[in-house]
Structure formats: structure tokens, C-alpha cells
Amino acid sequence: MLKLEVALGERAYPILIGESLLSDGKTLPASISAQDILLVSNTTVAPLYADRVRDALQDRRVVDVRLPDGEQHKTLDNVSRVLDVLVANRFGRDSLVIALGGGVVGDLAGFSAACYQRGVAFAQLPTTLLSQVDSSVGGKTGVNHPGGKNLIGAFHQPRVVISDTATLRTLPARELRAGLAEVIKYALVFDVAFLGWLEQHLDDLLALDAAALAHAIYRSCELKAQVVLRDEHEQGERALLNFGHTFGHAIETATGYTEWLHGEAVAAGMLIAADMSSRLGLLPASDVQRVRLLLQRAGLAIDPPRMTASRAMQLMGVDKKVRAGRIRLVLLEALGRARFTADYPDDALAATLTEYFD
């Protein structure tokens, strides 16, 4: 088992990563001290793993909530439903909410925990690669609004994150690859040595080798934690984590958040951002090629949907990363180093968008 301590002062917590941590009968009871536990999951994940969690915590009171599966259910109405269950069971301030599932469950359960009695403890048991490398660190919780994603939420740190790599065996291959997009993102933005490691071990990761998965998750969380610690409430540097996301956002919005997985859109967005970095002379074309090759091997080199550059720009414009009317972008200065900037010629952006979307 690998253990990463996220050193957030009095809100510090450990991320535990390893094979079969949910079923080993000791990691869960040793990590969670609460007696009253609300287990929030969804109708896909609960039948696979809820019993393991219940068995491991058989000496506690565990109440179950199963939400329907899918991003469209990440709503304030479902938060209300979770809160109803907490109230109906008279859970006190010393209770704990477990999120068992992917990012939707984690975001919604975490926000419910943040709101209940002005904040009760919560624990994340992420069962997708994306949530293991992304939602585990940063304390962002929340739900969508018909007017935009994640518009309602809170910063609320978990008490513990337990990433059981065995749960990835039941994850659809497409979702595993989408999760790898975020892993690759950390390497591209922060750590060229990790990029080299990923190039070497990509086949192991796709084959679900436990040791390779654990290392990839550990290093991703570590890189994200370093940024979050320096910028907990997202004032500056944390924006670098949005590499590929602004372009990806245009793809997701254009396709109504249904056809493309988030990671797939981010992968396409990263390639576009790398290409634009190259057009600006920041990055050699050979490095763009290296990015493209790795994404291809991961099954992530997917052509964006066709649209005009101006339409893409418009879709990017509704993104939260807009300041004073001008789109700020995360660009690569080198493999493993990024910058967040509004300082680029408009025609370079237009040319890039035309190249990829038109």
C-alpha cells in the first residue's frame, strides 16, 4: 500500500493507494473512526462494492443511499435527498459521509457532507481512475446547475481517501483510458520524468498492473497536491490543472456532455493546447508529436467534432477561466512546464482552432 499525506495543516489527510484495500478487512476500519456512517453510492457501483464496505465496517451503523448513475444526476435535488437521509436517521455532527464511486458521487456526497450541520466528515472511496487521480485531491465538492457545471459547491477536504486499484477491473476500458488522460496531463504540465515513466509503462497501466496503477495514481495525486497546497482556493497556480480543459470544454459543450467522456475531451484539448504552444514557438514540433503518440497509444487521439473557429471560441468563452473578456489559456513552455496566460496573438488561437475543429 502506498500512502500520500496531503499536508493541509489541521485538515491534513492521507491518500491510501493499493490493491484490494476495500476488502482487506483492516484499511477501512483503521481509517474511519466514526460510528454513524452514510454510504453514498450509485446503482452501478453499489452492487459491486457496497457489501465490501459494509463488511469491513460491520461494527458501525452504516446507512445506504444509492443515487442513479450519471452526471445528469449531480444536482441540488439529489443533495437534498442525501440530506433528508442524514436528518431522517438523526445523524449528528460526529457522523461521516462515505463517497463510494466516481467523481459524480464524490462531488455530490462531499458537498452534502459540507452542508450538513455546517460540515461533517467525509471519506472518499473512488472507484474510477479519473476520481482516484483527480477528485481525491483539492477539496472541490459540488453539483451542476442547469446553467452550468459545478456552479454550486464548497471546498471541503476529506478525512481520508482510499483508492483500491482492484475496483478498476470493473471499470469500462473507455473510462480507464479517459482517466489516463488526466494522468498524462499531470506529466505534461509538471513532470517530464513522469512523462517518460508513463511512456515506458503505458501497456502495464492498460493491462491493469497493480503496481503500475498505484504508482501512476500516487504520482498524479502528489503533483496535484503540491499545486493545491500552494493555492488551496484557486487563486492562481491551480489554474494550470486546467491544461486541455478550455479547449475540451468547447468539445463537451458542443456535444452536450453526452458523447464525449470528460477525459477524452481533455485529451483532445491537450493536443490542441500543445499544438498552439508549438505555433507560438514555446514548444518544438517534435514534442507535440510525442504528446500525440502517447495519447494515441492510450486510445485517446480522437478528432474533435467539426465546428467553425468562431463557434469553438464562443464555447470556450463561457468557461470560468475567462478574465475581463479575454480567454486565458494554459500553454506548455516545455514538456513538464506550463503557463496560464492571456498573452498570445489572437490569430494563433484562430489558426489552431481552424486546424482542429474546421
Place this chain on the structure above:
Amino acid sequence: MLKLEVALGERAYPILIGESLLSDGKTLPASISAQDILLVSNTTVAPLYADRVRDALQDRRVVDVRLPDGEQHKTLDNVSRVLDVLVANRFGRDSLVIALGGGVVGDLAGFSAACYQRGVAFAQLPTTLLSQVDSSVGGKTGVNHPGGKNLIGAFHQPRVVISDTATLRTLPARELRAGLAEVIKYALVFDVAFLGWLEQHLDDLLALDAAALAHAIYRSCELKAQVVLRDEHEQGERALLNFGHTFGHAIETATGYTEWLHGEAVAAGMLIAADMSSRLGLLPASDVQRVRLLLQRAGLAIDPPRMTASRAMQLMGVDKKVRAGRIRLVLLEALGRARFTADYPDDALAATLTEYFD
């Protein structure tokens, strides 16, 4: 104008107290820098004061939300309504939510601000004495759940609080007196000299003398701030602020939160708590008499509703101040000094409850 700085580190903010601060044309624009402002109010307060706020901020974009008046509207549904308006108007992270009204509006608008985009700024313009002395300090925001009051919420500090004592001229006299109950509470729990001042100036306060009101509000906020600063997230000492509230809670619950104003119930509860302190030999009977006399003069010596001691105890038991099955109480060790304790003989509690409720 009096100015109290609540020194919460990077979340420090000023409380400005004085006559006609909403209409002087300078306090509001000088205190609020945001361009996009959501003004949350209710159908009672908005017709009286919303135009003053709009006029003072005429160079900003001010969008109005008016909620129905009353505690029963402090719901998650109305938070959702406020969030809808923020989204519909595309308010960004640099926008600000103003709460114009009493505690209900402040709690609901503050919680909406806490949740929108994981936290935007908010400003309190309290228009009741209770909210000027209570909700201005502490950062508690939230709404009720059918299963209990304030079960859903967040800690979210305002950027500024502006207490215009002129707004108290439109406040029903009964609500003014209920607000005075909380003022008297601060004196009883923390400051016997302030108690003496209140005894001297009670008539000025009831006559809405601006200078007397400003001092009473200032000192109440100062006393509360000192406690909150030492105990921001309500782990210990802050419990002293609940003096009178556990007994008062029994009254409010028994009467369905409709007949008694919160401050009235707290006033009755303070007298019961003082009496019990006296039974335990902590407080001389003459001090209980002094408390009773002051509450009488303020029009707050109201007989609790009739019920058995065991019923009262049961109603107190659902209160949040219960630990491990035993009711902890705030008792007076002297006028101006309190303790939070579960260490008292049960028969003293039973005798006190029988005296007042039976």
C-alpha cells in the same frame, strides 16, 4: 459611526454601526467594491430600504431577489431560487451577494453566497436588532430542514456588515425587545459592567436613541467576536453563546416556532438558567432578581407555556447541545461569567423545570 474590526486573519472584516448608514450615499459604495451585486431581501424589508441601497450603489449592476418574509421560507428551495438568479444573470466569482433584512435573509443569502461557485463575497445589511447583534458575527449561514432548524449550512464570513440603526425605527416594538434579549445575554454571560450600562440605558434603547443603540450593538458584537475568534468552528467556548437557548428551545419547540419570537424564548430561558444557577449555589438569589427585573423592564419577563418537567426535558433533549445522552447546560457562575457543563444534579434540573413549566 462606530467601526469594529473582526480580526479573522485573511477573512477579517469590519462591522460599521451608525444612524442612516444605508442612506448617507457614501458608506455603501466605500465598503463594497464589487460591480455585480445580488441584493437579497424580503417582501417586507425591500419596499422600505431596497431603493436606498440601489441609490447608494447606482454605478453598479444590482439585481434584486425578494423572498417571502418569515422563518418558514428559510429553505433549500429558496437557496436554489437565489442560485438560479445568480446563474441566470451570469454572475462571476467576483460578484457579491448583499443580505438586506433580518436573520432569515442573512442566513439564506449568506449560504447562497457560500455555495455559488464554491463561495462568492457577501455583505450583511441587518435591519433587525437581533441580526445586528447576533448574525453579524460568527459566519454561520444556512437554512432549515423539515427535520430541524439550521441543519443545512456553511461557515462563510461576510466582507462587511453595515448596521444602520435608523432601520430599527420600522421594526415592530416586540421584535426590538426580542433583540434586546440577546444584548442582555452578552452582558449576563461575559460582562457585568455592560449589564450595569444596560440597566442605566434601557429606556434610551427602548426609545431608539441612536447613540445608545450603537453602543449596545457595538459591545454585543465585540463580546461575540472575542468568543468566535477563539473558537471559530464551535468546538468549545462558543457554546456559552447558547445561554438561555436550551431552555428556550423547549419553549420554541412546544409552541411550534410560531407564537414565541426567538428572543422571547431566550429571555425566558435565561431566567430559568439563572434560577437553576442559583439553586446550585452558583449565583445569589438577589442576582436572579436583578436579571428578572431587567427582563421585566424590557418587556421580556414572559411565563413559559405549561408542560410537565419531563416533557420540557424531552424537548431540550433534541437540542444540538447534547453530548452522550446528557444535556449540557450553560449556567452562570456570577453575573458576567458562565460555564458550559453537564455536571449538575438531575433533581436540580427537574425542580427548576417544575417551577417554571408546571
